[in-house]
Amino acid sequence: MxxxxxxxxxxxxxxxxxxxxxxxxxxxxxxxxxxxxxxxxxxxxxxxxxxxxxxxxxxxxxxxxxxxxxxxxxxxxxxxxxxxxxxxxRNGIDHVGELPLHRLQERLDALGIDADAYEARTGLALVAEPDWLAFAGFDRYRRALWLRIDAARAWLRMHDAAARDDVLLDAISGYRSHDYQLGIFDRKLARGLSIDDILAVNAAPGYSEHHGGCALDIGTPGEPPAEESFEATPAFEWLQAHAGGHGFAMSYPRGNPHGIVHEPWHWRFASA
Structure with missing residues (x-):
């Protein structure tokens, strides 16, 4: 490779x-x-x-x-x-530290989310933010894409490998902070959605894989972002066949144990 x-x-x-x-x-x-x-x-x-x-x-x-x-x-x-x-x-260029999690509890309490009950129901764990992230190019909207250094390298390799097979992958989003996730909840609550409605499609603040800088939402030109229709594209077919070789796995297939809706666009880097 x-x-x-x-x-x-x-x-x-x-x-x-x-x-x-x-x-x-x-x-x-x-x-x-x-x-x-x-x-x-x-x-x-x-x-x-x-x-x-x-x-x-x-x-x-x-x-x-x-x-x-x-x-x-x-x-x-x-x-x-x-x-x-x-x-x-940081003990070498690839060492990545983590930010503390202690402030999350009061934020979850303010939303009325019982962290212990949520963890027991979903099997999700708190995800700390990295203390630095690497630039991995730009996403579909020409925003800077930030990932952990190992995930950034893997994404760039996978993106280039797909292009050599005439498959176009684009990033929809990568790292998101705890505060960003809180903003999603605030905006949806302001539109009248309930906490239960939001939790059906969004992880609670602190529990999204995006916080750790190893997850990204992937799309392909001409397809709407973060829609189940992505599953019917050549890009998804390519990912199913090749993403594992680059260290990526789909986090939320149908029937996943976390109770999160099927997300064919959401892939997490674990290791190559």
């Missing part, structure tokens, strides 16, 4: 409980002020809860993009991560 070159280490997402540190050049500007700052930024501090751009790391120092930056929760942890190098402090 052809060897995929290592993912460039300059393209890594540094992750902390409250704030992500994006490498410059990968975030879209939302205003003229943002555009000027982002064009020069080495990194951008982005609040995980709502995606707000907090500050730009410039050669001359940190430029606040919102007022009250010094009072921002998690700022010290983010600045500590900014000073640390993935090469120097």
């Amino acid at each position: 052809p060897r995929t070159p290592p993912v460039p280490l300059k393209a890594v997402l540094l992750n902390t409980p409250d704030i992500e540190l994006w490498p410059g050049g990968l975030l879209r500007a939302r205003s003229n002020h943002d555009a000027r700052a982002l064009s020069r930024a080495r990194h951008v501090l982005r609040r995980k809860r709502d995606g707000a751009y907090l500050a730009a790391d410039l050669s001359e120092g940190l430029l606040p993009l919102l007022p009250g930056l010094q009072r921002e929760p998690g700022l010290d942890a983010a600045l500590d991560a900014l000073e640390a190098s993935p090469l120097g402090t």
Whole structure:
């Protein structure tokens, strides 16, 4: 199997409980002020809860993009991560640490989700977020795709192997934070759905395989994202035959023990 070159280490997402540190050049500007700052930024501090751009790391120092930056929760942890190098402090480029899980319990309580009962019913376990992720190209919507370094390499190899067989795979989404999953629940609750309705199609915050950076939703051009119709495509047929050789497995087939609806698009990297 052809060897995929290592993912460039300059393209890594540094992750902390409250704030992500994006490498410059990968975030879209939302205003003229943002555009000027982002064009020069080495990194951008982005609040995980709502995606707000907090500050730009410039050669001359940190430029606040919102007022009250010094009072921002998690700022010290983010600045500590900014000073640390993935090469120097993570015991080698492939070592990935995990962020703590202790804050999830109060978030689940606020949603009315009994974690013990949920785990017993679904067989799912809490999934910690990685403390850094590798850039694995772009997804269908030209958003940066973040995965653990081993999953990123495997995805790129598998994508290229499928292309050589004239099969086009595209990523719909990869890593998602706990806060992102909470946002899904908040939006659906605001539309009038019940917690039980949401849990039928979305894992509870903290329990999605996407949190760990090893899972991605896969599609193919011309097919709607995350629909069961993907199962009838040549891309899915190719995945069934070849994904295992690249370390990927479909997490939620029909009749899966977790009670999650059939998701032919959802694949998780375990090992090659």
